[in-house]
Amino acid sequence: MQPGLYHILFISTGLFFIGAYGFFTRKNLITMLMSIELILNSVNLNFIAFNKYLWPNQMDGLFFTLFIIAIAAAEAAVAIAIIINLYRNHQSIDVDDAEELKY
């Protein structure tokens, strides 16, 4: 059986929420970043699926995916740099250890 659009959308939505769940629950900053990657990947799946099933004439979705991957890398680079600096200051990459700023 050929997988249809809805199957893929189902998976991508699942991925999205798994990513979100990870972002909300994991305390390690790196893992949180990875969760965000999951969200981005669900988006990538969406784009590709839409491009293939609904609008196969143009490559918009595909290109978008490529850009997302690239930007995600850049974002991760900056994020990791920040996390490293955070580690220097806090001696920890646990998200709950950095909560001086509140209320």
Next chain:
Amino acid sequence: MMNLNTTLLLLIPFLPLAGFVILGLWGRKIFKANAGWVGTLLMLASFLIAVYTAYEYFTHSSGGHYDKIVPINYTWLKFSSTLSINMGIMLDPISVMMIVVVTLVSLMVHIYSLGYMKGEERFPTYYAFLGLFTFSMLGLVLSSNLFQIYIFWELVGVSSFLLIGYYYDRPSAVAAAKKAFIVTRFADLGFLIGILILSYCAGTLDFTTMINTLTSPESSELKTSLTYSFLGVSALTWGAALVFIGGAGKSAMFPLHIWLPDAMEGPTPVSALIHAATMVVAGVFLVARLFPVFSFTTPGVLQVVGWVGAFSAGFAAIIACTQTDIKRVLAYSTMSQIGYMMFALGVSGMGGEEGAGYTASMFHLFTHAMFKALLFLGAGAVIHYVHSNDMKDMGGLRKYMPLTHLTFLVACLAIAGIPPFAGFFSKEAILHAAYQHNTIIYWIALLTSGLTAFYMFRLYFNIFWNKPHQAHGEKHGEGGFAMMLPLVLLGLGAIGAGFIPFGKFVSADGNPLHMETDIAFSVLPVSLGVAGILLAAWFYLKQNSRPDAVASGLNGFYKAAYHKFYIDEIYQFVTKKIIFNCIGRPAAWFDRNVVDGLINLAGSGTEAVSAGIKKMQSGKVQQYGMYFLVAALALAALFIYILK
């Protein structure tokens, strides 16, 4: 026609005003001790013009009938084409009579004070206030407009306040001044509302027009006004009654009389001027001024006037018998005499013989001004000498102050209604009028006249006879010439004023009225008066224990009368306990705590909410994300499922 110069007329009130302005602004710096002369000379001029005016007016009747003349009428404040407050001068018999009385008594007081007030620190201020008062009183009696009379009414009140409170560092004087002002103010509230009602009904504030409108049965204003009513009483009746309340306040009628005895805190000449001869009769004057309206349109109110007057007359006379402060005795006697004038108006009709009460009332006003001023000035001389108001500190003064003694005796005889002194004629006329219209009032008046003779001679004997005088030895006790002159002049007035054919000049409808003296009728009142005098002599001529015995015999009643029937206490209770505690304090509390509290609550409530939601900003980035996603999904759900 008569030869009246309007400028000259204006000078009558404005000369005293000039005295007020000049002495008020520069008295302390420039005139100092001469301030009295400035005031007196201005007053003298004013008096002379007033007499001249009166002469001109009364010698130019049109066939015995005296018209109302309004030589000056200046629109002061215009409300609508018909309704405006005018400042004018209206001459008619009563106003002309009044300007003479006012300027005369004022002049006497001015002269008298030259001696009496000599050396006072605020001597110029005193004369300034006298000027202000005289101006206001003259303005009042000359008013051509109902609102004008109210304006001067208030000014008279404030000058009375100033003069009562002249010794401003005495708390009792300040309290008395306040009381006088506030009580009369309370009555003025009635007056004001009365004015509003009457002006609305008549469509004008002008006396002449108003009286014409409200007394001619075919005028449309009257017809429509009679259709208005409130609580079953017609609007006009309310208006007239309220105006009378104003008059009753100023004239110290029961129950608004409580300020008058306290007002004796002022310098004695002031009491003579304001609280005996002029200001306190303003209420009588007011009723007389609007008499046609009272008489034609609201006879019911006139009944009330009669009863209130009669009751006050008797009531005050009883209290007067028990007081020991000589000025208070005089104050209650004033109240009693004004009661006479009031009920005389109350029992009067409008025209011809019916109007005898009106003429009698005015006549009594006139003679009373003479002898009551004289009594006060005499009492002032006594007080000046013994430095006390209490009759217990006096006695046997006849040898030390013979002139004062003599004039005081004349005045006492006059007020007691012994012929041929002035009081006899006017009182007789009043009793006559009462006899013809209302027997009960007549009997009250008769008894009161006996009481009057009693308490006046109680006063007289206690001051001049009774126990021998000790304190000052052989020293001569009379004041200077300035103080004696007015006594003599007023004494002459108290003797001679009764012989004026008053009815020829003053009557309710302007037509001359012949007043006969019925000897047979006079027997009863005169003998009652003589009885009163004899009784007083029996009690007080020599020091003895009879008064105390009688007082303890009448225990409860005497005490009540001595305490002025506790009216003051009732007022105290109402003001302090009810108004202050039950209205003022709660209002202030309510404002600070409830109204302001609500406003503050808005502030503190906001702060509380703000503190309550601070947890939302937890500082945890994961929670932020959660809010973010939930909010996004909720928004989407809202628009997809609910607000399609």
Next chain:
Amino acid sequence: MNLLWLIGVPLVTALAVLLSRNRDQVRWIALTGAAAQLGVAIMLYFLYTKERSAGNTAAILFQQDHEIFSSLHIRFHLGVDGISVAMIMLTAFVGIAGALVSWNIEKMTKEFYFLLVLLSLGAYGFFISLNLFVLFFFLEISVIPKYLLIGIWGSGRKEYSANKLALMLMGGSALILVGILGLYFASGNSFDLVELSNMNLPAATQKLIFPLLFIGFGVFTALFPLHTWVPDGHSSAPTAGSMFLAGISMKLGGYGCLRVATWLLPAGAVAYSNIIIVLSVIAILYGAFATMMQKDLKYINAYSSVSHVGFSLLGIGMLTQTAITGSLMQMVSHGLMTALFFAVIGMIYDRTHTRMVGEMGGLMKMMPFISTVFFIVGLCSLGLPGLSGFVAEMTVFVGSWENDHMIYRIATILAAMSIVVTAVYILRAVGQTAMGPVKNESFLTLTDARWNEKLAAILLLLAILAIGLVPGWLNDLLRPSAEAIMQKVSAFK
């Protein structure tokens, strides 16, 4: 006359004050500015009456119109009628008196005078603007100076009072803002007062917008129950601050209630007149009774202001020509009177360092001038004939009585009852401070008023007497303009 003078003079004064170098310069510049402004105001009066007597019957004179934000229909449209002229003169008198009594301010003199001038600038602008936006702009200008004047130079719980005042006035402004925008949209985009007054907006719209504007302006003029900033604000403010607050700022509200709310929304005014009457009668009586219990002179005057201002609101609520004239007279009269009252209280406080009536007594002995003025103002407050208060209150009463219905009558009578209560508290205050024995030995060395204080008091007294003795001129000034407003209203009665 070019009305720009009226805002030009204070503007120049403000700048000059900012640029001046020392305290003396500041004071003299401010005084000169205020005097010049008084001159301009009086000149305006004469030019106005001249124009009127020459037969110019236009509702609003000396109009000028400049574009600002043309796309939003915001124009710098100025003009005056009798009401504005009267208010401008009031402001000028209070302004110069305020400058005079502040002569001895030590702390931050420059800033003080600058704010004072700014405050008066707002008032002048407000009274001459004929564009709702400009009017609102000038109304709002005066909020911050008030806040700073109280907060910096005040006494007592000054920060609290300043905050409360600023926030409550801001609340009022917020309602006004909504009302103005409402008018703007309802009228098809117009801010112009003259234009709006000639439009007959649907009655439903008027009834919707009227309360917003009336309550908004009502906050400024101490409409019950939104008056609570008055006692605190007035009592904490420095002398000149209180004078400006009570003498000018509260009048902005009254003027707004009339000029904006009533004039533009006559149907609304008619619909709500009963409520206004009830509220103002409550304010009159309740203010008077609350005053009776006060012990601090400034609180006494502040609460009595609530009561007195109630008369001008009552006049507006009554909606008769005479009542409105009376209401305006009351605004002018109360402005002068209360400014003088605060000035005198300030003078007393400067010397005795207390404002508690219980601690004073017999001041007449040491300061006859101040005590006499105090007494005269008191008399004005209790409505003594010959002084301005009487004329205004009586006009309100007579005007109110013109209304036929029993409710109006009863309201008038209730309002009139306050004259007794007023007498009670005024005489109490005067009796306890100026009269009676001297309670405090140290007071015996106190001195009477200085030249600047005397001048200030005399200027205000002259104005009070000018109205009280010869009210005709003020009546003639205000009545035709009140009539113009009434013409709009009577169509809906």
Next chain:
Amino acid sequence: MNEFLTLMKSELLMTLLIFLLLFVKLGKGVKNETLLPLIQVLLLLNLIAGFFFNKTGNLFGDMYFTTPLMAFQKSLLNLAAYLISLLCSGWLKKTKHLPEFFMLMFSAMLGMFLLISSGNLLMFYLSLELATIPVAAMANFDLERKTSSEAAMKMILSSAFSSGILLFGISLLYGATGTIHFSQMAGLLDNSPLQILAFVFLFTAFAFKLSIVPFHLWTADVYEGSPIAATSFLSVISKGAIAFVFISTLYRVFGAMQDTWYIMLVILSIITMVIGNLFAIRQQNIKRFLAFSSIAQVGFILVGISEGGAAGLASVVYFVLIYIFSNLAAFGVASVISDHCGKENINDYKGLYKTNPFLSWMMALALFSLAGIPPTAGFFGKFFLLTAGGAKAEYWYITVAALNMIVSLYYYLRVVRAIFMDKNEQPIEKIGISPTVKMAFILCGTAIVCIGLFGKLYDYILSLI
């Protein structure tokens, strides 16, 4: 080619600046004292250049387009950047990596310029990330400070999460319409549930950047932790740029969904004003305080945006212009004081007037302008926003907005009160202000007082639309 140069002028200049700094960095270390004035001059030139040769046109097959209004918006951002470089010069001089800071800032601005001009969702996403990621790095610029790195961490994580959701929305939008070009997309929108879901997700990205409640939670933490220059940048430039983009996206692309977003804006603007105000009341740290105040300000901007036409657009641009001056003046004062003694607490400001009247008046003026009190320009800005927002005659809506002005006045006055009225034994001592900073302050102050009184400006903005 010619067209390319003129139309993309702002972006090209920005790129030029970035490369210039890169070369500076490559060469021998230039001292901050010499570099900073240079950058300031360059920024001024950049600002001036922004006012010339502005045309309408598009490039790269509709991926990029510009109009004079957009050029004006970019100039406003340039102006803000120039002011920041002046006002924060105290901190900038002390920072170790000055060229890097400006490089990051210019990159972010380049992203914003492209964002404003983007005609395509891809372009939009790319430039949005370009406008965001460098700012996170800027937030981390006080490398040794714990709060700074915490702020940066929160910023980068939140924005990454937000862009995830944005992308999910974009993907759905792509799925629903089959295009990523704005011009084509506008005609294809039909309010289907999928589109609404996609739109809401897209909307959250704007909401996040504009800090609309409840997407605002990162704002206060990041503002407080970041160095003041970064905070000013975030609160003024970033917000202004996103507001411009937001409004043009809503109007041009999602015009068909106006019914939906109008209600959304009404709801969110009210929540934003209320919550922003309520939080601002309690704040002690001046930066955090200004953060919440700026959230409340955004609520007002939303009121203006909700109008949906030229008046809304013009009033927002006008307001942002005023907001730049007002907010930067406030941040400027905070920055001067913070540099001098490290005090950022409102209580430390007590008695400031005694020692520093100039700064005090500046702060007061700025706060009054933020509160919308005349004669400051803020009054005009707020009034016009409400005028625009009230056009639908929803009285209760303007009433709520107007009532919020009272609450906001309350907390602005708190600062004024501390400065002018409260007593303090040890107030902040007298601070010497360098001429450039003073000039910037005077510029801000003059603008705050005069912009409103100079009415033509608003008409000019309107004429650009």
